[in-house]
Amino acid sequence: MATIRQEDFIQSVADAYQFISYYHPVDYIKGLYEAYQAEQSPAAKDAMAQILINSRMSAEGHRPICQDTGIAIAFIRVGMGVRWDAKLSLQQMVDEGVRRAYMDPDNKLRASILADPDGARKSTGDNTPAVVHVELVPGDTVEVIVAAKGGGSENKSKFAMLLPNDNIVDWVLSMVPTMGADWCPPGILSLGIGGSPEKAMLIAKWGMMDPINIHELQARGPSNRAEELRLELFEKVNALGIGAQGLGGLSLVLDVKVNDYPTHAASKPVALLPNCAATRHAHFTLDGSGPVKLDPPSLEDWPKLALDFSTSRRVNLDTLTPAETQTWKSGERLLLSGKLLTGRDAAHKRLVEMMERGEKLPVDFTNRFIYYVGPVDAVRDEAVGPAGPTTASRMDKFVEPMLAKTGLIGMVGKSERGAKAIEHIKQHKAVYCIAVGGAAYLVSKAIRKSTVLAFADLGMEAIYEFEVKDMPVTVAVDSTGNAVHKTGPAEWRAKIGKIPVVVA
């Protein structure tokens, strides 16, 4: 009979959360590289290269793959023969492991968890509590899966109570385009079918932790309905042409997982959950012999890629004028240098409230660009920690007042804008650019200096001024309102030619 010591359990959880903050699972690296090699869309291929290079840099630098270091989720299978030498509950032990990992001064992770979610939304300070799922199983060991899920992909989770004769493939193909690129593909889609509503969600989440192995299934062929669905969905979802980061291309997903469970005769619950470019999970087993040390991947597991900026336009942000930005075309690649302002949800809300009260703003936005970002705190000699873009559509409602009243001429964020925001961008002849979601450490290397200009009390949501050198971005909405997230997927869907393109 194994005895699991409290300290061994906590330290193993802490080490695993640090591990997954900077090491992708090897199957993800290999799956993404295969997709990269097959990709024919230049924009999607470039995004995949950035994600792969970022992945290797994070592994070498032991710094987070993404600035959103996620909500901590743990699946724990406790053997019924196990004894515990512990005073804390399982939830408290996992939380202590999360606290240690996220507060580690050598690689401090972003504390993204807020208490009172429909009220004050105040940070708990250390990314606790974790979401813990426990199952009692026969045996003498404790199996643990830890995962860190980013908000961008969690927010795109879908669930439906379908009728027994509804077609799941049709439902998935109707849902995926509505998810846009906010979930930072390429990644994995995981379906849970059957059981009760919460069971469908749970088996979908659990299934997401399985290794990427769709090509093995393609080679051996399906042996049950779930495997048939995996193959059909893998082909049809990619044939939508949405591609990496929603730029249009061949690979939106690297795998589709399907898990099912018996359900009521009147029901067909179905959950559809995405896992993003920052796919992060680790698996370990405690047997009473001490804390677990996970084996790091070998640097040989990453392809040796270099970024090609030879066709990118170099832009000096410090001398930029609206006349210059109006020459940029949707899909064009840029390298930004100079001073870049930052701001996201809380700063925008405060700025707009100040404008409504007629107050002077603390920052002059004339002819400036704003970057939607909430970086990880810096360590050692870093100017800033990993600092990838956050979801731009959350700022859509602020676009009109910011462009109309502040002199702002451009924005940098992640994924597509809504129709109204695009209208305002066109009306004010402004531009919107994207950086690659899931390439946060790579982006941070372009940031040479960071100074807080306003709203310091907002922490990572304060307004900073970054000094950047050759920060890679792509024009996603140009001053005529042309949007790459519309034109790219339509072009590639037509090229793939398996699903009719509907022109709105």
Ligand code: SF4
């Ligand atoms: S890759 Fe995108 S969705 Fe995933 S954690 Fe990072 S920002 Fe969020």
